[in-house]
Amino acid sequence: MTGQSEEERRALRAEQRALLDRITDRSAELSNLESDILNEERNNNNSLFKKVRFTRELGNDGENLVAISGVAVKRSAQLSQSVSQYSSSKICERLRLEYGGHEDGLWLGLGREVSSLFRTVPRLDFLCGPLQKPEKVKKVAQRRSKRNDDDEDIQETQYETVDQSTKTKRQEEATNHRLQHLLHTLKAKGAKDSPVDVFDLCVNPESFHETVENFFDLSFLVKDSKAGLAVDGDTGLPTARLTDQPEEALEKKQTVVVLGPQDIASIAQAWEISRPTLARTHPKRSDDDDDDDAE
Structure with a gap:
């Protein structure tokens, strides 16, 4: 300055x-x-x-x-505001004006003019198929009472999908079947009175994907307040037990569990799990299902 x-x-x-x-x-x-x-x-x-x-x-x-x-x-x-507004009709009029009298015709004349600018001849492609994806239909959850061999009422959640394909309905039926099988297994192991070991319940040393499905199924039961998770005070290991709705419903919390194939193999060795507790029992398949798979 x-x-x-x-x-x-x-x-x-x-x-x-x-x-x-x-x-x-x-x-x-x-x-x-x-x-x-x-x-x-x-x-x-x-x-x-x-x-x-x-x-x-x-x-x-x-x-x-x-x-x-x-x-x-x-x-x-x-x-x-001073720039001219163009439309498709004006572009076509200008093309006819410029190339309409060309000795090779409008499109061939235009093609010769732009051939030096493109490696291939310009072309038009048509869109095939619907412009919009079909609207997804939400699943409707319906609860109904079911009596077991001991004449006890068991609240069972049936997940029904409206207007879905046969394959999708079959997948929903398989999920419901696994959930009911898990409930019966927990009851057979006395999980109503005393907690059971989660790893011993869910780990299948012979199948990694079935182990993952078992953990997901158990999380569904917890979400529906049909089962509860806790940590054993002596061993520090996770346990599961059956709960009564809604009196014993627990506060819902999210926990991320990371398990890889090697982790499953280590758990099976440490727990000495030779066969899965949740042995798969698949629902009876109809002839129509076999035809769908063949297709």
Whole structure:
């Protein structure tokens, strides 16, 4: 902030204020797209900026820059409004005008013109199939009472899918069958009175994907408040037990369990699991199901 006298600074500020007044007073004229005055005033401001040495004059330059920017915004708005709007009909009319009298015809003439710009001949492709995916139908959960051999009412959740394919319904039936099988297994192991070991219950040393399914099925029972999980105070291992709804329903919490094939093999060895507790019993299949699989 040196190299300039007070007189030079006052003269510079006077020129800057005069420039700001011109821009403000002639805003409409400067916004005209046909006018070159904006470029002249912008160059004048750049010339004055080269003389700036002190903060006060720098502030004046900033005010001039803001005014010039405001005029530029107005010019941009006029520029966007002045651009012609094109439509498909106008494009076709222009093509016929340019290439309609071509000796090779419209499309062949156009192709020859653009052949140097493309490696292959431009073509049109048609879209096959529906434009929208079919709407997914939500599953409807229905609860019904079922009596077991001991004449006890067991609340059973049946997941029915409305308007789904036969294959999808078969998958839902298989899930329901696994859940009921898991419930009966827990009851047979006395899980109503004493907790059972989760790993001993769910791990299948012969099948990794069935082990994963068992853990998912157990999580569904916990979600429906039909089973509860806890950690054994002596061993520190997870246990599961049957619960009564809703009196013994536990607070729902999410826990992420990471188990890989090697982890399952290590657990099976440590727990000495030779055969799975949840031996799979698949529902009876109909002849129609066999035909679907053959297809």
